[in-house]
Amino acid sequence: MSFTPQPIPTPTAPLQAAVRYGAIALAVLSVASAVIAYLALGLPGLWGALIGAALGGAFILLTSVSVLFSARLSPTSLGAVLLGGWIAKMLVAVVVLGVLNGMTFYHRSTLGIVVLAALVIVLGAETYGVVRSRTPYVDSSDDSDGK
Template identity: 55%
Template sequence: MSTSSASPGSSYHPDAPLRAALRYGLIAWVVLTIFAVVVATLASGAEGAWGALLGAAIGGGFILTTAAVVLFGAKLPPNTAGMVMLASWVGKLLVALIVIAILQQFEFYDRMALFLTVVGALIIVLGAETYGVLRQKVPYVDAPDQAVGDDSETA
């Protein structure tokens, strides 16, 4: 029998890795947003700040919504969870395309700040979520490979 390094007396919750992913992702998103707004404001003024805020909302919202939907879907039957995740992905994609199409009409933001912040949010928030999942200690047990009621070992 093999077990992981989770302590025997600890209370393990099955959603712990997903909750950790969401928590680390939110922290990374907030830090990235503050950093991007400061840098973009120094580089391009108010237009840079708006670009960074919009980019953080689009990129961070896209990734964090995925983590929240997976956490919600973990409690559902597999077929329903799959449909919910597929529908959320299509919905997020449509919302992102509509938002970008609407933003094309305006000039109050810096497009480079928006682009760099979206890319940064996608990479950093996804990386933080991955780190959160991998950092969790998940107990597991390896069962021996033997048939129930097999009399060959007793003879």
Template identity: 55%
Template sequence: MSTSPASPSTPDSADAPLRAALRYGLIGLVVLTVLAAAIATALAGAAGLWGALLGAAIGGGFILTTAVVVLLGAKLPPSTAGLIMLVSWVGKLLVALIVVAVLQRFEFYDRVALFLTVVGALVIVLGAETYGVLRQKVPYVAVPEQGGQEDSDQG
């Protein structure tokens, strides 16, 4: 009999895919932030740096918040988890709109760097989270149907 650090019934194994998604998403965001900041600074100077940093914060924060909310809501009843997801999505959307509206008034950042980094963060962090979930080996159990057993008794 082999033992593993986290058996299928432990809470650690149940949310392992969610934790892996968060971990890979954070790694993807850090890599994107470093690359975007370097490229944007080379092309647009300090304004490019600010655009890349703001874009990574907006895009990455938006997506990673979803992963955190799902991870925290995984142990709650489905209706409560659904309500929390809905409220968090509306809250994130409002925060993103307010941040963008406030940033419209300022000129210290490069808008192209901001836009490209937000789009890059959305694509890369979602891809990294998907990769993290798919790499996890989650055990499942197939329960045989009861109908097959009754048929053999009646024959």
């Protein structure tokens, strides 16, 4: 009889699970919303759904990815990366929405609904990934005093 221990997860395992579940949820939402919008509204609905999924999903997923890749940085550097990433995401979102404002090839309501759905669904999937992941808890208190 042999014993094969389970590998110990890394400290970034919850973040990796969050990104994985978020990406899967975004893919499912993108396909489902594109099909539903195309069947209901035609090509403008399809474009609205695809742009909405890309905009909303990227906004949430990029936060998790930036936290994952900067997890080993100091708290100050991590804060700078997150703040800089948030400012960049806001600028990109404002520019994209500003460019799309005068165009008529997409359905505006579909874009708005899918952006909101992407924000909620991807964030929920990321939360599920973090809560579901198992990470070891180690108490580093000194037990040498006999208590």
